[in-house]
Amino acid sequence: MRERELLAPALLDELDQYLQSPTVPAYKFCELIAAVREQNPVSALGIRLGLATQPNDFGVVGYMVSYCGTLGQALARYHRYHRLLQRGLVSRTELKDGVLHMRWRQAVANTPLACEFSLAAFVSLCQALIGRAVTPIRAGLPFPKPDDLGIYQALLGCSVDFDCDDIELAIPAHLLALPISSKDPYLLRLLEQQAKVLLNQLPQMEDAQAGASFHRVQEQILESMKNGDVSAVAVASALDCSVRTFYRQLRSAGYSYRGLLAHTRHTLARQYLADPALAQTDVALLLGYSEQSSFIRAFRSWTGMTPGEYRSHLQHKTGNLG
Template identity: 65%
Template sequence: MHKTDFLPATFVEPLLEYLQARQIDDRALETELQQVLQSSHVCARQFCDLLERLHRHDPVSALGVRLGRAAQPRHFGVVGYMLSSCSTLGQALPRYQRYHALLQQGLHSRAWLGQGVLHMRWSQAVANTPLALEFSLAVFVSLYQSLIGRAQAPLHAGLPFARPADSDVYQVLLGCPVQFGCAEIELNLPAHLLAMPIASKDPYLLKLLEQQAQALLSQQPEHMDADSEAFFVRVQEQVVESMKNGDASAEAVAAALGYSLRSFYRQLQQAGYSYRSVLAQTRHTLARQYLRDPNLTQSDAALLLGYAEQSSFIRAFRSWTGITPGEYRQRHLQQRGGSSPAQAS
């Protein structure tokens, strides 16, 4: 079981907006929420604590559900953008299952179809307080409804904690019967929703985002304690984000994660990595995927990997593989026997 876990820091945004909208006077809490939003992830235990502190100020029923219903796909980071690029909900949900470890390592889920119903069940190893569990249920409901562009209610929802005195509020907020005392979080959806189109579909962007998500998953270490593993995943994700911004230096990544450079290096060393190796490994994995994409030029690949100069990309790629990017692309083309890729430029 994970002793430590992390969630996207963007999930804190609904908390901050709620605190400000309700005019709750707690400057320390507001400052902490704002500080969390400056980083890419928030510790699951810290997130649970933030929910509890907000609830003490405003002890309304089903606060976690209320907060979760304000979530949008963008709060799910690269996974949310990838799902928004899918053509249908049926195309999006299997990808959510495949890549949810990028959102929360300690989340375990399963789904199956039966008699016209999509059954979903999941549990959270660390973010498992009642407020966090109901937030998790509500953000997923908000996610699928945002993707299809309509407030289609679930058929059934279930939560793994005792029935509260004001349980009727949950049914009102979620739009369906809610069962309590379940073994896991439960959600049942009409199977016909899987055919619902997603208006923001973008097949090319979907392919690109899925390549990045797959690269992050494939690099997750097999033998590492939970704390180090969570830190390693956060570093990987921030490296990809920093490459898009054109500055993938250790200083930029450390600052984005809220670490001093010395502390950042020490954490990496404890996990058995150096920053140079993490950056090179991530770039190498993504480079090969980008070069196999006929819609991307060699210059596009270099820019996506954070290289200001294409010559730097060529030198780095040759050091990884012994050949140039152009030679790698040509070999891949010959192996596939397909059409010509985009011309290098």
Template identity: 75%
Template sequence: MIKSDYLPSGFLQPLQDYLRQRALPAQDLLHELDACLESPNVPSERFCELLDAVWHAAPVSALGIRLGLATHPGQFGVVGYLVSYCGTLGQALARYYRYQRLLQQGLDSRGELKDGVLYMRWTQAVAKTPLATEFSIAVFVSLCQALIGRAITPVRAGLPFARPANADVYQALLGCPVEFDRPAIELAIPEYLLALPISGKDPYLLGLLEKQAQALLNQLPQLDTSAAGASFQRVQDQIVESMKNGDVSAAAVASALNYSLRTFYRELRSAGYSYRGLLAHTRHTLARQYLADPALAQTDVALLLGYSEQSSFIRAFRSWTGMTPGEYRSHLARKAGQVTG
């Protein structure tokens, strides 16, 4: 059991900004925040104490949500910079899960794709006060929004404490229904967001930061990682490779990764993924890239994605985007015309 834990000290910056912007009489607290910000990490228990102290200086509803939404990726330490250089939000979240222990060693999070929705839930071994859990869910929403450069509307959220009298404030701030008394922090977002691009994509810097993150992760005490399962990126890469052979069945991908089909499914479930969801995400991402290339016929795109029939590709693409492939290309042409005009 983890009795002590640490967070990136950058998470204290919104607390300091909040006090200063409101000119609150809290000089001693500001000095404490200054001192903590000089170190790369802050003990989770100390973070909770400082968060509580800010609330006492300005006791407003859902303060943790307000402060968490004011964060940016740079305050996540190496993990924040790493995910900022990924290609899509889905790739960024895969790395978030892989390196989450660099944010909090006692952070345990899971994700599951189901019926077009990514359901996430996590617990924090130490930073589990109501204010800290509020902050945690808002920080995650803020990270996703910053990466794709647009506001997101979650499907629902859940918090592990009793429903407060002013519960409507939480829904207004997060933009979705919020449930209380949940067993963990919970957030559900539409699956299509995973395919959205990240403007700061940089494969070279991503590679460098992954090496740094892995080196830092190796320095942490080892936990049982059997539940981590097959990594999102490794399976996705193999799906792309299998498309060349025209066989993207789970059996073919599992065999190429040296898994039995039963073990493959079990490890994907343990990591919070489904093969159907990963395949759809990969096809959706590639379809948008291929359709943006006028040299590729629509039939060629369907074959490149491993569809034996074009009608199956059209149905799938409409389910992802609400448009047929032809309508999507017309949409791209109109946008290009507006830019050049």
């Protein structure tokens, strides 16, 4: 923002405050990056910001992978300790026919901007580690295809698919054997010990338990929408627990209530808007919004387009909506 001389002193002060903190809540990151786009509405802003990251922006994980011997060793440790970067992050990899396929999803930081940033930041990390450009074979993002698709492809250097289930990235497998010039076995051992300690300090919860907690709260959110009150107080009360306990349980599972509510509304909104029998005002009410303007603002933050524009996108894509 300073580089582009964007005049938003209140936002700059808030950013400065968070830059002094070792961590930023995922939902707050989504809010901040959306606020930056309002000041600087350029295409693929998340991609641009992600490509500007450096390994030290990843904290102890970034320093640790910088001291590995090869990119393959670095990515293996990245996968092992990624919970230190973001709670609720679930990833998987597959090596097939000379290509490394990576997929990941973010339970909280799941807005289009945050997904763009995550994808590009990972590409930037790989490039910084091996000291050369990494040209992906393909990439995928979990939101509708934007009008300015060419910018995404130009910035990432590969084809980009949209409406994917996860964030996706495929790179040539031969890159895994490339050396990292900053290799240091001694510092790697020290930092991996530190990472293990930090990982053990995180609240432990098995994926099955986390999934059960997610679905239990999501089901109650759906019930609460019928009553028009989806506040944390109302949902916690319906689940027969205090708000403090409710928040603590969600944090242990890697979620925030705000992020989970937004995820649920976003998923339902796309389903409802695909039904031509539902007016936009009906969709807003079904999602528990008292004002349509609040729904429009929220939907734009999730998808980068208004509900009306999204319906037009569906109409163009399927030819079924009126």
